[in-house]
Amino acid sequence: MSFLDRERIVAKPGFNRWMVPPAALCMHLCIGQAYAFSVFNLPMTKLIGITKSAPDDWKLTELGWIFSIAIVFLGLSAALFGRWVEESGPRKAMFTAGLCWTAGFLVSAVGVYTHQLWVIYLGYGVIGGIGLGIGYISPVSTLIRWFPDRPGMATGMAIMGFGGGAFIASPLSVFLMNHYSTPTHIGVAETFITLGAIYLCFTWVGAAIVRVPAPGWHPEGYVAPAVPKKLISTNDVYVYDALKTPQFWLIWWVLCLNVTAGIGVLGQASAMSQEMFPGRVTPAAAAGFVGLISLFNMLGRFFWASTSDLIGRKNTYYCFFLIGMVLYVLVPYTGNMGSVTLFVLCFLVILSMYGGGFATVPAYLKDMFGTRYVGAIHGLLLTAWSAAGVFGPVLVNYIREYQINRGVPKHDAYDETMYIMAGLLVIGLICNACVRAVHERHHMKNGNEAVAAAARG
């Protein structure tokens, strides 16, 4: 039996379940670096010219694809390897994810060294992206099993780490690049190698300390509700059967629309704040604004996911859509009023709900489809993120461009976008309202168990 096997990590009596969230955070804090990849963009446009871009240097538009490819492969690998992650256990999955994530950095370092952009697409985008997908879902179902009394809070803690990873990676990368750079060389490749080594250590520490609960384990004093709640299933649904339920697709749209609205403004926050308040928000202040909304993106993951344990998942998403609609409609008025404070407050709450949407969805899936395949089903659902990663920025950028071409002043160019975002949230609200308990014909029975067992080999 291998050190990585699920059987080797079944917790012995006396194991403290509070060891598992730090194990999950080891993984998510590392892969959260993805949100900070943009710190490399500008230095990578000057690898040849050093002080300014030379004709043979890479363009920003070409470099933008690195992150996009990584996010697409995050969704694809989470969907593709979800069942394998579920059946192999979190240690093997975290070990593999750490390996892919580090390999992504090392291959990218070769790409930087040889100045071959396709090697970076392959390294960070494809190999790293696969690490992202496997790493993102690897601790989710384990946490849900360890915290049946507070599944939202538990997954919220891990997914908060994904938001927090950027806070560490961004200043660390800048520090490392300064350290390795000389007047004739920009130290991107060395920074990639160092980050890869650090991330390998961190993810493998997480893999070493993670444990799964023994079958039938419950936290001390925990009593499952005598009367099951209408929207919390005690039955499991097989991973591919979940795809046949309307609930999966409704939640897919709920996540996709919530993320589309948030991701669009997240990418444009800096430019938007400066264009809506010309002369009042400087580039340095705009950078501070981006940092602040990223902080609320992270905190919202823990806050809203924990809140969902108290008020229910469906009600939490109602909050996201209703409050979000009001705030998106309010944003243009903050511009007209010239109130930077109100503008900032609106976006802090909006971005907290963007993060909250990510962090609450695993518990929502667990309520609908049971715990057995929740990690794999979560993996399939993350394709909604990939789709939103394309829709959101495209919507914001193109509508702004269209407005400016029509002669609308820059500070008013975002008004229509905000109303469209509010409209998307109305559709999300309707999808959320349509979510009902999964019909019992989809529940796993003895026959399905056999199919699942056969599939596992």
Next chain:
Amino acid sequence: MNNGTSPAQVALAWVFVGIPLAWGVYKTITASLALFQ
């Protein structure tokens, strides 16, 4: 053999992830102060 987790192990695990996270949050908050100047 006792397989229980000691409180020190739990604390160590949280410190291991907590210190880098706290450092990152501190750096972010420091940078965001420019917004209010």
